[in-house]
Amino acid sequence: MNMYSIRILTNQPLRLTLTVGGVALCILLMFFLLSVYRGVADGSVEYIRQNKVDLWVLQCNASNILRGSSLLSTAHGYVIRQIPDVQSASAVLLSLSAIKKDNQVATVYLAGYNPETGHGGPPHLVEGRSVLNDNEIVIDKSFASKFRFKLGDSIQIQDDTLQIVGISAGTNAFVIQYAFVTLKRAQSLIGFPNIVTCYLVKVKQGKDISKVSAEIRAEVPGLEVFDHATFLQNNIHEMQSGFLPFIYTIAAIGIIVLTAILSLLLSVNILERRKDFAVLKIIGSPKRFLSGLIIKQAIMISFLGSMVALILFFPVVALIEIICPEVSTKSSAEHIVIVVSIAVMMSLISSFISMQRIRRIFPLEVFS
């Protein structure tokens, strides 16, 4: 009797609309959080993922560049380059820097790299080109959008004026965005010309990476040497440990609200039709029919809510990205399946909560 479930719901169109709206907002929130998480997860480590070197060499006890500091000297690089199987060891200096333009001040994660090897540079360029000299800078796309920077603009870092020559993508780590200058410029900005953060090492063709890693450790004791996959994983783990609890908390609130809204609506529908349910019990309704009525209503609401959320999702995300360009999202069919599955699961839980009310309806209630 699907029709009966539908009529119970459509009998109060305003209530149905509000409930579907509430459920849709909860689902939209979950979609959004999941896609923000994916966007941040990718954006935070895209720089590392795309710099496909064989080894990352950092200071002792440093395992990542997202939430760890590493300081090495240029002498370390000299020693590493002397190892026979090392093809190149490109220094990268990462530091937080304030960028000024007119009256605006913003902070970037400034990466100084060697433009000749390109290692440690922007992973993707959406406009312009990489830096060629010390007076140029490449900035992140969302950063440029947020502060309305464009190619050719001059910006100030400390007392130096740099020209924007490129706009990069995959360099938005949500709370901060990457910017790229030459290594020399980055070193001059922090005032220590012989300091770098890490070395990106390429091993000669056909040579054993783990053997080279061991040789670096042997030559320069106290350094941390990671292969690319391990270093990427370290950074992903670091990003997740800082970001996931926040996402989980909000998602959990969304799920609880969704369950509460559904349970409330289903319970109200049951209470309003108390006599109907009592009559159904008297005339021999099987228990599964009554519980089926509730489950069908819950599934219908979560289906409608999911549809509304899907329709709203892309315009809402587009709007958010206009208002807050640093919010980068990534969504996929997998996300839709995950969120809709959660919604269906929660609707089943809501049904079971509401079904308790049916048990407390007694057939005698209908007798005059």
Place this chain on the structure above:
Amino acid sequence: MKERETGKYIVQLQDVSKTFGSNEHTTTAVRNASLLASSEEFIVLFGPSGSGKTTLLTLIAGLVKSTSGTISLFNRPIEDYSSLELQQMRATRIGFIFQTFLLIDSLRVMENITLVLRFAGKNKKAAQRRTCRLLQRLKIDHLAEKFPKTLSQGEKQRVAVARALANKPDLIIADEPTGSLETRQGFDIIRSLNAYSKAQKSCVIIASHDMRMADHADRILHLRDGVLL
């Protein structure tokens, strides 16, 4: 009496009492009631409001448990039925009619009736066919697609009767079935039930305080302060 004891009765009540409440705050709605009701019998149970008529009907239908005494339905003690068997019995062998009709407002007339047939295990098409025939027989087939809210009181009760008769029940329990109807409409309903009882060899037990119903009864029972006289 021998015949009675061999169990050819649809309803058997022996010294049945029902008390509500606990400790000092108890009310005995039915006291030591005994009743034997066979098929084809049209029994009218008279009594003023609060006399225990409805409680007696709910005891007979197995909707409440008695405090003492034994109730047998279809020759089997009611306590021997599992809750599933009771539900199936109500779906297949007992028809109910209420004073306020209690049709499901969200369902059309046709759906209200097919629902009970579906509960009894009939498939959708068979249930619809049976419903159409029943509505034609009761001359209310023109109401099939209407919602109960749009019907008059008389029409509602005829639909309620159709619902009660849908599964060709062996026992029909009616609680003040004419209470909300005009005299003529009330008589029509009673005549329909009486005719059904004779045609299908079913037992009909009606609780009422409408004395005019006595003309149609095979047996009249009076209930006063929970005591069956």
